Structures are given as structure tokens and as C-alpha cells.
Amino acid sequence: MGKDVIVACDFSSAQATFDFLDRFTDVKPFVKIGMELYYAEGPSIVREIKKRGHKIFLDLKLHDIPNTVKKAMAVLSKLDVDMTNVHAAGTVEMMKAALQGLERPDGTRPILIAVTQLTSTSEQRMQDELLINASINDTIVKYAQNAKKAGLDGVVCSPLEASMVKENCSKQFITVTPGVRFADGDVGDQVRVTTPEKAKEIGSDYIVVGRPITAADDPVAAYKRCCDAFIG
Numbered sequence: 001m002g003k004d005v006i007v008a009c010d011f012s013s014a015q016a017t018f019d020f021l022d023r024f025t026d027v028k029p030f031v032k033i034g035m036e037l038y039y040a041e042g043p044s045i046v047r048e049i050k051k052r053g054h055k056i057f058l059d060l061k062l063h064d065i066p067n068t069v070k071k072a073m074a075v076l077s078k079l080d081v082d083m084t085n086v087h088a089a090g091t092v093e094m095m096k097a098a099l100q101g102l103e104r105p106d107g108t109r110p111i112l113i114a115v116t117q118l119t120s121t122s123e124q125r126m127q128d129e130l131l132i133n134a135s136i137n138d139t140i141v142k143y144a145q146n147a148k149k150a151g152l153d154g155v156v157c158s159p160l161e162a163s164m165v166k167e168n169c170s171k172q173f174i175t176v177t178p179g180v181r182f183a184d185g186d187v188g189d190q191v192r193v194t195t196p197e198k199a200k201e202i203g204s205d206y207i208v209v210g211r212p213i214t215a216a217d218d219p220v221a222a223y224k225r226c227c228d229a230f231i232g
């Protein structure tokens with residue numbers, strides 16, 4: 001498994017996405033399609049981006065009863081994505097069901113990871129609003145262990161938590177980490193953030209970067225800056 005930078009294409013239309021991707025002439029970044037774009041354009045956007053030669057992380061964060069998630073994953077497995085995800089809060093049983101649904105008839109399946117706690121959630125909010133009476137780190141480790149128990153390949157967490165997750169699960173357990181900002185950039189609504197350099201040091205496998213690239217004056221230069229800092 002190679003380290004990579006995944007670009008969060010949080011656009012509201014196919015046209016805006018293609019205008020953005022057209023700027024990348026000599027590289028084909030690993031692309032994340034999230035709820036905004038998928039709900040706007042449907043499965044055709046996945047096929048079209050795949051046809052252009054990009055790897056795809058379909059970030060729909062499924063969270064429902066096990067049977068519903070299993071059936072939804074069976075539908076998504078027909079799209080040729082490389083990675084997809086669920087919320088670990090859906091329980092081990094739900095994650096197991098997701099894995100079963102995702103397996104294609106030929107035995108292959110995309111990488112399946114689980115969201116631990118969103119990188120926009122602070123410990124205080126988690127405790128006050130979700131009534132989780134544990135530290136955010138203990139919660140993340142427990143959710144990651146649940147994901148591993150269910151047979152998933154890894155988790156989505158903050159880069160700040162990547163080494164802790166690997167110590168408690170395994171070195172091979174994949175960490176996909178949003179919440180990445182350049183040292184001189186805006187944090188926006190993210191809370192548990194760090195830089196691409198630090199994410200590399202802590203041991204993330206993939207960093208997910210949205211606005212620092214998509215909203216940059218020169219997105220290609222910002223992408224390359226991320227790659228240089230994270231992959232080297």
C-alpha cells in the first residue's frame with residue numbers, strides 16, 4: 001500500500017468537477033467523491049471520473065441498520081471504486097454487513113474503512129452532545145478496534161491520531177486522514193488538524209485534502225506541494 005494524497009472534490013456539479021480535474025494535465029490525483037457531488041450527479045459521476053483514469057474514494061459514510069447497509073453496499077460494489085466507508089458508530093454488526101455487501105461475485109472488493117469521530121468534532125462536543133463519557137482518543141481507539149474486529153481495512157481519523165490507531169490495531173491497519181492544512185492556511189470548520197509534513201511524520205497512509213487544494217489560486221501547485229510534503 002502506497003502513501004497518497006486524496007483530493008476531496010467537494011463540488012456541486014459534474015461540470016465544476018471536470019473544470020477542476022482538467023487543470024491536472026500531467027498527473028491523475030486519487031479523488032474523493034463525497035455526498036455533495038454524489039447526491040447532485042448520481043453514480044454516473046463515479047463512472048466518468050473513473051474513465052478519466054483516477055482512483056476513487058467514495059465517501060458516503062453509510063450508517064443505518066445492518067441489512068440496509070449491506071444492500072446499499074452491494075449496489076455500490078458495482079461501481080468500480082477503490083475505497084469506500086461507513087460510520088463505526090453503526091456497530092460491529094453493521095460493519096460486518098457492509099463488508100459482506102461490498103464483496104463482488106469475483107471475490108474482489110474496494111478497501112473499506114470506518115469513520116471514527118469526524119475531524120470537525122471536538123472532545124467537548126462529543127461528551128456534551130453525544131454523551132460519550134470517554135476521552136476522544138479512547139473513543140477513536142475503541143471505534144478503530146471495532147472496525148478491525150469487523151474485518152475492515154482501516155479507519156478515517158485525524159492525522160494526529162494515526163500512530164495511536166496503528167499502535168492499538170496494527171501497522172498494516174490503514175489510516176485515511178482528513179483535517180490537513182498548510183501551516184500558513186485557513187482551518188475552516190475542521191478542529192483536529194495538522195500539516196501534510198506532520199501527517200507524514202505521524203504515519204498516515206493517505207491524507208484527504210479538500211479546500212487547501214480546491215480553493216487555492218493554483219490547485220495543481222497546491223496538490224504538488226501536498227505530495228512533496230507528504231510523499232516526498
Ligand code: C5P
Nearest residue numbers: 008034117118119156178208209210211
Ligand atoms: O476541505 P477539507 O480539507 O476540510 O475537506 C475534508 C474532506 O474530508 C471533506 O470532504 C469531509 O467531508 C471529509 N471528512 C472529514 N472528516 C472525517 C471524514 C471525512 O473532514 N472524519
